[in-house]
Amino acid sequence: MGMLVDGAWIDNDATAREVATDGKFQRTESQFRSWVTADGCPGPTGDGGFLAEPGRYHLYLAYTCPWAHRALIFRAIKGLDSAITVSMAQPGRHEQGWTFADNPDFPDCPPDHVNGFKHLHQAYTASEVDYTGKVTVPTLWDKQTSQVVNNESSEIIRMFNVAFDAFTNATEDYYPADLCAEIDTINARVYHTVNNGVYRAGFASSQEAYEEAVVALFDTLDDLEKLLGTQRYLVGDRLTEADWRLWVTLIRFDACYVGAFKCNIRRIADYPNLTNFTRELYQIPGISKTFSFGYAKLNYYGIERVNPNGIIPVGPEDQESFYSMPHDRDRFPAAD
Numbered sequence: 519m520g521m522l523v524d525g526a527w528i529d530n531d532a533t534a535r536e537v538a539t540d541g542k543f544q545r546t547e548s549q550f551r552s553w554v555t556a557d558g559c560p561g562p563t564g565d566g567g568f569l570a571e572p573g574r575y576h577l578y579l580a581y582t583c584p585w586a587h588r589a590l591i592f593r594a595i596k597g598l599d600s601a602i603t604v605s606m607a608q609p610g611r612h613e614q615g616w617t618f619a620d621n622p623d624f625p626d627c628p629p630d631h632v633n634g635f636k637h638l639h640q641a642y643t644a645s646e647v648d649y650t651g652k653v654t655v656p657t658l659w660d661k662q663t664s665q666v667v668n669n670e671s672s673e674i675i676r677m678f679n680v681a682f683d684a685f686t687n688a689t690e691d692y693y694p695a696d697l698c699a700e701i702d703t704i705n706a707r708v709y710h711t712v713n714n715g716v717y718r719a720g721f722a723s724s725q726e727a728y729e730e731a732v733v734a735l736f737d738t739l740d741d742l743e744k745l746l747g748t749q750r751y752l753v754g755d756r757l758t759e760a761d762w763r764l765w766v767t768l769i770r771f772d773a774c775y776v777g778a779f780k781c782n783i784r785r786i787a788d789y790p791n792l793t794n795f796t797r798e799l800y801q802i803p804g805i806s807k808t809f810s811f812g813y814a815k816l817n818y819y820g821i822e823r824v825n826p827n828g829i830i831p832v833g834p835e836d837q838e839s840f841y842s843m844p845h846d847r848d849r850f851p852a853a854d
């Protein structure tokens with residue numbers, strides 16, 4: 519994908535590839551870091567505080583993207599579907615990056631009814647005329663002040679977890695105070711070796727960088743398989759943010775990462791506990807509709823540098839049915 523340089527869109531700029539001279543993929547930091555909070559006071563990063571109000575915020579997302587998926591999941595599990603509006607980018611590769619359109623081929627991808635932007639980069643330059651950097655989903659937009667609030671998924675889900683509790687009945691806390699330290703620890707490993715690990719494998723441009731990433735990825739998956747053989751969720755009997763952050767990568771794994779990113783030492787289907795864990799979360803009401811295996815495949819196999827001919831593989835067979843099969847996670851207790 520391209521990027522913005524001094525407010526102008528540059529397609530396929532080499533710096534947008536984020537690959538260092540040793541062939542390692544290096545993800546750049548998200549740049550918009552303000553927070554929406556219940557009282558409008560600034561959050562832990564960024565300066566401006568934005569008040570949580572129903573109807574005020576809009577999310578720019580794409581079904582394919584695991585980081586955007588985090589935000590869509592938290593919108594669903596926190597009962598915020600009517601409080602926060604969404605635009606969903608068109609699947610496939612587009613010259614100007616994330617693109618919004620009213621396209622009958624993709625009826626479940628609503629265009630931008632808020633600003634009428636055709637491309638997400640327009641939201642970035644509307645907020646900062648001479649913005650330089652990547653243009654990424656998820657992006658959280660404030661309709662009241664017409665600007666991007668935040669484009670870092672790990673922060674957007676923390677906001678959704680608590681900021682809108684006055685306007686929803688879904689007040690379950692997915693980052694409870696007594697589990698924060700444990701969640702942070704597991705998040706750090708899962709982020710580095712799994713969530714970002716698949717990208718480090720897929721976008722590596724040297725054999726050494728690829729092998730280092732893929733081995734670390736499967737070391738972690740092997741350990742998580744063991745852990746989930748002793749308890750229901752990553753930090754015990756309570757479903758938390760850590761589980762959702764892992765899950766967005768697991769649900770894409772066999773359909774996308776095994777092939778497009780060469781993460782093929784094993785499949786999730788080869789791990790009984792990871793498979794059943796993925797099934798349990800997939801079957802939570804409201805979750806399956808947050809994801810499309812078909813759109814995800816279109817995007818990952820549409821990335822030119824990993825699949826120059828853009829051929830979309832036919833398999834694996836029916837992932838929807840596979841993850842809808844009964845799971846066995848009830849063998850472990852879950853907190854109420």
Ligand SMILES: N[C@@H](CCC(=O)N[C@@H](CS)C(=O)NCC(=O)O)C(=O)O
Nearest residue numbers: 519583584585653654655669670671
């Ligand atoms: N750290 C960001 C990463 C977001 C991100 O990289 N999203 C990808 C889609 S999966 C994207 O928009 N990429 C556009 C690009 O690379 O230019 C977050 O967690 O929100």
